[in-house]
Amino acid sequence: MSTPRPIAVLGGTGPEGFGLALRWAQAGETVIIGSRDAKRAQDAAEKIKQRVGTNAKISGNENIAACAAADFLVLTIPFEGHAALLKQLKPAIRPGSIVIDATVPLAASVGGRATRTLGVWQGSAAQETAELVPKGISVVAAFQNVGAELLNADGLVDCDVIVCSDDPNAIQVVCNLATKIPGVRALDGGKLENARILEQITALLIGLNIRHKGHSGIRITGLPDAAYELV
Numbered sequence: 742m743s744t745p746r747p748i749a750v751l752g753g754t755g756p757e758g759f760g761l762a763l764r765w766a767q768a769g770e771t772v773i774i775g776s777r778d779a780k781r782a783q784d785a786a787e788k789i790k791q792r793v794g795t796n797a798k799i800s801g802n803e804n805i806a807a808c809a810a811a812d813f814l815v816l817t818i819p820f821e822g823h824a825a826l827l828k829q830l831k832p833a834i835r836p837g838s839i840v841i842d843a844t845v846p847l848a849a850s851v852g853g854r855a856t857r858t859l860g861v862w863q864g865s866a867a868q869e870t871a872e873l874v875p876k877g878i879s880v881v882a883a884f885q886n887v888g889a890e891l892l893n894a895d896g897l898v899d900c901d902v903i904v905c906s907d908d909p910n911a912i913q914v915v916c917n918l919a920t921k922i923p924g925v926r927a928l929d930g931g932k933l934e935n936a937r938i939l940e941q942i943t944a945l946l947i948g949l950n951i952r953h954k955g956h957s958g959i960r961i962t963g964l965p966d967a968a969y970e971l972v
């Protein structure tokens with residue numbers, strides 16, 4: 742069943758956000774692509790409609806307008822724009838929204854290597870988000886370890902998504918959203934502070950992709966079936 746709450750994918754014109762928006766549109770979710778430029782967002786939404794079909798519930802808008810119309814806000818922007826975008830979004834975030842952060846603070850953001858991460862004062866990009874959203878808004882870290890190539894291809898996404906937050910209800914909701922992507926298993930990864938580990942793993946995966954010329958992801962093994970939220 743689709744979630745009746747719209748999902749805004751901010752920075753959804755880039756490969757990661759576009760891939761997530763595509764998968765959720767395919768699952769029947771209502772998705773709004775966000776961009777700094779409304780026309781760019783609408784063009785991306787149109788491309789998704791062409792792939793999914795005219796019944797796809799997908800539209801595009803400027804980031805702040807997209808945020809104001811949604812209940813799930815997915816951040817898929819480079820780290821260099823992270824804090825500035827959150828400050829712009831703050832007044833538009835609706836009470837009860839959940840902010841889902843997939844941002845990785847790669848050193849490439851400041852001209853360094855994509856195989857290294859930057860130190861973030863708060864511990865991780867997602868913890869920075871928690872400092873910048875209005876009081877009472879839940880922040881969830883997820884999707885950092887799912888590569889855009891897999892999301893944008895047609896097949897199953899052979900990855901686990903580890904979901905971290907200080908709000909256990911938000912973890913459940915986002916695990917459910919993650920499993921709408923065929924092939925994905927979702928796992929409750931505990932407190933938001935664990936986001937710093939998820940973000941580091943992405944830098945490792947990028948290095949593996951370069952070394953072995955592939956599109957790596959992660960699978961966690963050895964837990965009881967009940968730990969994995971399945972489609």
Ligand SMILES: NC(=O)c1ccc[n+]([C@@H]2O[C@H](COP(=O)([O-])OP(=O)(O)OC[C@H]3O[C@@H](n4cnc5c(N)ncnc54)[C@H](OP(=O)(O)O)[C@@H]3O)[C@@H](O)[C@H]2O)c1
Pocket residue numbers: 751752753754755756757758775776777778781782816817818819820821822823826843844845846847884885886887888889890943
């Ligand atoms: N690519 C992957 O496989 C992957 C996997 C896991 C996690 N991630 C993380 O997900 C995020 C997005 O990745 P991506 O590869 O899609 O990135 P990207 O293509 O570099 O950026 C995504 C979008 O963000 C917007 N943007 C760029 N600079 C911005 C700024 N300074 N302020 C606000 N918006 C800005 C752009 O959209 P507009 O110009 O339309 O506004 C762009 O299309 C990154 O934090 C990345 O580390 C990526």
